[in-house]
Amino acid sequence: MHSGANDRVPTPSRTSDLHLLLGSSARELVAAVLGASPFPAAEVRSVRPMSVTVQPSGAALVRYAVELGMPDATVVRETLVAATGSLLPRGAAVVEGDIDARQIAVGLWRWPNDPALPALPRLLDPHRLRSLLASADVSGEHPPIVRVLSYRPTRRAVLEITTGEQRLFAKVVTPSQLPGLRDRHDLLVQCLPVPRLLITTDDGLALMPALPGSSARTALRLRDPLPGPAMLEDVLDRLPAALTGLPRRSDHRRSAHHYGAVLAMTVPEEGHRVTTLADAIADADVGEHPIVPTHGDFYEHQLLTSGGQVTGLLDIDTAGPGHRLDDWANLLAHLSVTGTPQARRWRSEILWHVRDRFRMDDLCPRVASTLLGLATGPFRTQRAGWRERTRQRIDLAEHWLTSP
Template sequence: MVAMDPSEPDTTQREARDLAELTGPGRVDIVRMALLGIDSGPREPADLDVDLHLSVEVDRVHHRPGAGVSVGYRVGYDDGGGARVNEYLVASTAPRLPESERVALLADGDRQVRVWRHPHDPALPGLAPACDAATVHGWLTDLGRPPAAPVRLDLVSYRPSRRAVLRAGAGDDSVFVKVLPPRRAEALYRRHEVLTDAGVPTPRVLACPGPGVLMIERARGHALAEAIAGAERNPGGLPGPDVLEAWLDSLPATVLELPARPSWADRIDFHAEAARAALPAEAGRIDRLETGLTELLARTPDGPKVPTHGDFYEANVFTADGGVSSVIDVDSVGPGRRSDDLGTMLGHVAVLPALAPHVYAHVPGIVKEWTAYFETRVDPVDLRARTAAVVLSLAAGTSPEQGAARLAVAEEWHADAQGRI
């Protein structure tokens, strides 16, 4: 099976159908059949135990247009002996997933759905050991950091078949365990090497204890989001826009030798399709925004390729005493446009007031100040168009209410860009 082009009507309709079935009432039958398939091999629906008292609650939905739908479920059922079993399962229509005995394959005509128990993700062979406290205890001991108490593991994030991040330990003694498909893990390790060798403030890779697993030190300082939230009571703790750009300036020229990754603006068709799937009632607005931004980006000057972070925003930037102390998630470091990094920062910060109005009521002033500085560094129209594209990319990964609010913010940036032509 090959990845599908999200621009094809059949693909859009197929994924809309998959999304509806994996999140709708049909999810219960999918999970029921998968449980039998994982445990006991193929069986007919008539063999099912009607007394399972099966409950299937949708936890998270991951939709990547053209690359399938994955849904995480909180599942509960009776084990037949009077005990209640609670598990986490994932169902996915993603193509090219590796075969595994730990995965149930459900086929229906031209569609295949694979279901597995967390943490047995077929694309992330390192996830199961990374979720085992005893195994991670051994990894930390091998690093010369044997825990004084049982290892505490917290799952920070999980995107089925793509990545997972766990925090091992607590406080200053914690490290992060990042799990990726093995080839992507090798590429990430190379990026960390380039930055560490150049002395760029970013966490070091401590070890690679298994296929696709990187143990990474804890970033120094606090997330920029905290400095933004507290900017009114502690203005000295908030780095200025020039300080943020100085970290980008510290990226070495060797970054230009790394493979380039498409920016959010480069994949505006992908993100617009995801937004339409998440906000079908707003499809017309999204169509107009996608068309307008595509036209704007085509006419703005294409600046020189420079070293870029690729995902430069307030959750990935850490600060201390008004400076940048570290920057995490360097998966996308490579050649690109400075306006994409600056637009990514502006776009993410611009949506904070809608997320927590009381905490971030003062943020529009910060955005205005940062925009005024950034537009002296890159083309002002290009900056605003790329900021709008970033905000559009954020519309699908949240609640419908937040998605609609982000769509409105993207429209404001687009209108501001058009007004400066």
């Protein structure tokens, strides 16, 4: 693999896993998978990282786009994943070796055979998919067309299924996550426009119909009407009280330290700055706030809108107990990163609404923490110029902490 100036592999002391997965040895790992695949005679033409996850421990996970040259001169494109340390799921094929005077094990798999997401292959198998749709009373008159919308290896996948004029979404999670997902949908569908589950399977699959409208992110891009802050507040007010009985997620302080440590590994030249920033976020006095039902990942992509009305609330997997400010901070952070004139106007409108209800000193550290998390995104998605994009997001986090 070749790396440009913006794509150099990070070089701090605990990134030997990244050096292995992003360096020239990536081709050898891919060849190890192909040796047991239907393409043992294929030539590896290119190996390109599409997404990279790294933990403060040094554990890493990389999803590759691979081009294979076949003996008949055709080209086959494959998706492969490699993982190390705590990110290595049980059931992956493992290759072991020595690197930097220590033994390392790398788990490998080919799409869609993710060992942590056993339901995924059935959606790509036409016969099994038709059987699934039939059990959900979906008409089999038209052959289903499947489109992959997102794939986070070992964590989740979302696929769009179109059959005739009917549009469905399949969410695949780890089997252990399915009961919580099912419970949240059962709770929220009674009081909010969330998708009802048509069918779930014990191996981690949930099938649901499409809701009307398009995401608020799309509305921002097209300059369509957006829901006002009072309408968003109403959505949050309607979250059921029973959510407060669910397990609580990490708060903004722990998240800041986690993402600060990840950034220090992937952009080591910013290590002191992000560590200092994470400490300042964690040390800030943010007051006492009641525990209330929260969405947990409330931002424009989770809101479906039409004509300025909210028509759907998505990705409720994270719903649970928290502070109302957590949801507002998450939305404001995402809009700060988007940075378009329409997003700035909407953010300003929302900020005035929040200012009337909470102290800015309580809000700003939460926004800054979310922005530290978003700063890990450019490296994770391997976007062109990811280093500069990362710095810009760190700058935003610093700005929010001091003068929003």
